[in-house]
Amino acid sequence: MTMDDRLRREQLHGQAMTDAEASIPERRSKERMAFALECGLPSSMSVRDRTIPLFNRSRRTWSHGGSYMNVPFQEDMRELGSPDVAFLGAPLDAGTTFRSGTRFGPQEIRKMSGLPSGYNLEMGVDLFESLDMVDAGDVNVIPANIEKSFDQIDKAVGYIHEHAIFPVILGGDHSVGYPDIRGMAPYIDGNIGIIHFDRHSDISEYNIDERMHGTPFFHATNIPNAPAANLVQIGIGGWLGNRSGVKVSRERQASVITLTDVDRFGLERTCELALELAWKDAKAVFLSFDIDSIDPAFAPGTGTPEAGGLLPREALAMLRILCREGIAGMEVVEVSPPYDVSDITSVLAVRIINDVLGILVSEGKLGRLTNGEDEGIAPSEPA
Numbered sequence: 001m002t003m004d005d006r007l008r009r010e011q012l013h014g015q016a017m018t019d020a021e022a023s024i025p026e027r028r029s030k031e032r033m034a035f036a037l038e039c040g041l042p043s044s045m046s047v048r049d050r051t052i053p054l055f056n057r058s059r060r061t062w063s064h065g066g067s068y069m070n071v072p073f074q075e076d077m078r079e080l081g082s083p084d085v086a087f088l089g090a091p092l093d094a095g096t097t098f099r100s101g102t103r104f105g106p107q108e109i110r111k112m113s114g115l116p117s118g119y120n121l122e123m124g125v126d127l128f129e130s131l132d133m134v135d136a137g138d139v140n141v142i143p144a145n146i147e148k149s150f151d152q153i154d155k156a157v158g159y160i161h162e163h164a165i166f167p168v169i170l171g172g173d174h175s176v177g178y179p180d181i182r183g184m185a186p187y188i189d190g191n192i193g194i195i196h197f198d199r200h201s202d203i204s205e206y207n208i209d210e211r212m213h214g215t216p217f218f219h220a221t222n223i224p225n226a227p228a229a230n231l232v233q234i235g236i237g238g239w240l241g242n243r244s245g246v247k248v249s250r251e252r253q254a255s256v257i258t259l260t261d262v263d264r265f266g267l268e269r270t271c272e273l274a275l276e277l278a279w280k281d282a283k284a285v286f287l288s289f290d291i292d293s294i295d296p297a298f299a300p301g302t303g304t305p306e307a308g309g310l311l312p313r314e315a316l317a318m319l320r321i322l323c324r325e326g327i328a329g330m331e332v333v334e335v336s337p338p339y340d341v342s343d344i345t346s347v348l349a350v351r352i353i354n355d356v357l358g359i360l361v362s363e364g365k366l367g368r369l370t371n372g373e374d375e376g377i378a379p380s381e382p383a
């Protein structure tokens, strides 16, 4: 190795992004801090940092206030307006076929969302500076009737799309994927592509004689503008009940990318292909992320774990490519807190959500990359 081949400090991404941090605005965080100080009264004199109020009004970390990352809770849905992002809980587990508990997914994901600051060094993005976000709370699901629950979720998700807002749906078992797409479909002027992360194909017509969490993509791809040709299923495999679904994937010509493919062709090439397939003649792409696509060593809190799944860093690297063309909505499903250990599954769900939002911001597909008053504002919906 010659001197010239040696890695230099100036080549480091970490160095470049450390420098880039200086140009990220702090206007909103300063406003929030000033407001919290005003409302929370001055601290006792022994506290040196005089920006720390007496009463905690940031409602983050262990003082978590209940909404996703403590963004404003949208009490009055008539006044939804036009923020960039709305978080929406779909606390349903009536569609589970083995271990239940996903009805507690939204509240646990929200709880662990109190930890991130909103800033990501590697992306050079501060979500709070770049996005207007609200938490719309939970859909009122009807636990004893999955079809009524679908109608409720469909209508609620549709209401968010009607306002041209990017929905982040916190599941809930994977049965919510069907009403999430059904609610979106009328607002997309053309075909919808679906990028589906999962160990299970979830495209059977029925589970146990009903539409449950193994069936969303059968019914979603019956929607005229959500053709199976634009469905890309990533991570399918293992030993759990895929056979009836695989038959449907074959008949409908959905695309199936296994972990063998990812290993053989690499993350980049498989994701390039997935993008091409999902976007072929489509106007928008929806991201359906089943947390059980990740190995249960990292995501144990889920209903139907399947060993040998994706590593978190692989999934995050894949999302970096898959989301760069923009997406029009996302769901993270199958987080089941009663089976979790140290909240690690919810921590991962939060990471996935925040990474997707950060990628959309850094690619200019959502919100504003900088926050100057007269900066251009990117459209909420991808072109």
Ligand SMILES: [Mn+2]
Residues within 6 Å of the ligand: 174, 198, 199, 200, 290, 292, 293, 304, 334
């Ligand atoms: Mn699954």
